[in-house]
Amino acid sequence: MKRPVNEAIAEAARRITDETFVRAILTGSRKSKKPDFQRVDLRPVLIKGELKIQSISHDGKKDFTSNIPPNIEALVVLLDSGFSNVIVDSTNESYQIQITKKDEAITGIGKTKLERELDHDHKKQRLLPEDHEVFRALEMADSSGKIKASKRDKYIQIDQLLRLIEPTLSKFQKGDKIQVVDLASGSAALTLAVHAYLSERFKVATTGIERNQELINKVRIASDSAGLEGIEFRCASIKEANLDAIDVVLALHACDTATDDAIDVVIGSLPTGALIVPCCHKTRTSTAQAEVEKLPFFGNDGIVDERLLDLAMDALRAERLREAGYSVEIVEFVGDEHTARNVLIRASKL
Numbered sequence: 549m550k551r552p553v554n555e556a557i558a559e560a561a562r563r564i565t566d567e568t569f570v571r572a573i574l575t576g577s578r579k580s581k582k583p584d585f586q587r588v589d590l591r592p593v594l595i596k597g598e599l600k601i602q603s604i605s606h607d608g609k610k611d612f613t614s615n616i617p618p619n620i621e622a623l624v625v626l627l628d629s630g631f632s633n634v635i636v637d638s639t640n641e642s643y644q645i646q647i648t649k650k651d652e653a654i655t656g657i658g659k660t661k662l663e664r665e666l667d668h669d670h671k672k673q674r675l676l677p678e679d680h681e682v683f684r685a686l687e688m689a690d691s692s693g694k695i696k697a698s699k700r701d702k703y704i705q706i707d708q709l710l711r712l713i714e715p716t717l718s719k720f721q722k723g724d725k726i727q728v729v730d731l732a733s734g735s736a737a738l739t740l741a742v743h744a745y746l747s748e749r750f751k752v753a754t755t756g757i758e759r760n761q762e763l764i765n766k767v768r769i770a771s772d773s774a775g776l777e778g779i780e781f782r783c784a785s786i787k788e789a790n791l792d793a794i795d796v797v798l799a800l801h802a803c804d805t806a807t808d809d810a811i812d813v814v815i816g817s818l819p820t821g822a823l824i825v826p827c828c829h830k831t832r833t834s835t836a837q838a839e840v841e842k843l844p845f846f847g848n849d850g851i852v853d854e855r856l857l858d859l860a861m862d863a864l865r866a867e868r869l870r871e872a873g874y875s876v877e878i879v880e881f882v883g884d885e886h887t888a889r890n891v892l893i894r895a896s897k898l
């Protein structure tokens with residue numbers, strides 16, 4: 549639903565002060581004004597018996613934590629400081645605002661089932677809980693619903709991906725069917741978890757494309773055992789997949805030529821959004837190589853050369869998407885203690 553920005557923001561502030569409020573996420577940047585932070589997370593906390601809103605602001609490098617009074621005027625100032633995406637989750641509803649380039653607010657309301665926790669030092673609340681059926685089906689969680697130590701990094705990657713996807717998708721009104729395609733879906737932990745999470749909020753159809761038939765067989769078993777509906781896997785190479793009517797392309801750690809094949813699919817089919825986490829850069833183009841080799845300090849240190857080439861390659865990928873009409877951001881996907889491949893290219897047609 550389209551609404552004036554001030555009305556949509558006042559509604560978000562009111563929800564944050566409500567006793568059912570669980571968390572809010574502020575991300576993105578408006579065309580007309582830029583926020584001071586890349587992202588702000590809000591949640592209610594009880595400090596010495598007094599209710600506050602804990603604010604964790606992230607500037608791309610560090611988190612800054614403060615506790616602010618649950619005061620509507622102060623919240624309106626924060627919410628109106630330039631963010632283009634706002635999600636306010638309460639125990640049973642998710643209220644979402646997307647502010648367009650024309651400074652119009654598109655709002656939507658989805659269903660949630662969350663618990664409100666007020667303790668000051670509680671562990672970070674993950675978007676899909678550890679005991680979600682999908683993690684047992686993927687053998688990432690043990691029978692008591694606890695993520696296995698060896699799978700914790702994957703679990704954190706999944707949580708981070710969901711946080712990055714959520715603002716991109718919040719523009720869809722509830723009831724619309726979102727067609728998601730995951731290219732090079734591999735063992736599909738991310739695909740299944742993303743589908744499980746999105747289908748609790750939107751009507752969503754997901755297709756995983758993977759060229760390894762054995763992986764597909766395993767993934768189908770996991771998907772059935774998690775009771776997921778509206779998801780299918782096809783054994784094909786990305787180039788031969790013949791995809792159409794896509795809304796969102798995912799290509800996560802797609803190795804070999806797959807990251808660039810996925811970008812070709814995006815440019816050919818023009819979905820509304822794409823989230824691409826490049827993998828091993830086997831297809832560094834000669835353009836990237838030639839540009840980087842011009843740098844006077846190139847050739848002195850192997851590891852520096854490698855990283856310069858990787859970054860140049862990702863910058864060129866982002867440029868291809870911009871030339872195809874996308875607004876593109878390159879952000880950190882997840883801390884590099886969890887994976888070395890931690891750059892995410894987020895492209896949106898909004």
Ligand SMILES: C[S@@+](CC[C@H](N)C(=O)[O-])C[C@H]1O[C@@H](n2cnc3c(N)ncnc32)[C@H](O)[C@@H]1O
Nearest residue numbers: 732733734758759760784785786800801803806
């Ligand atoms: C590192 S895994 C990533 C899997 C998954 N996306 C993830 O993030 O966990 C890369 C997968 O890409 C698949 N792959 C590589 N090139 C492909 C292509 N051209 N078409 C389809 N699948 C491809 C491989 O078979 C492998 O399963």
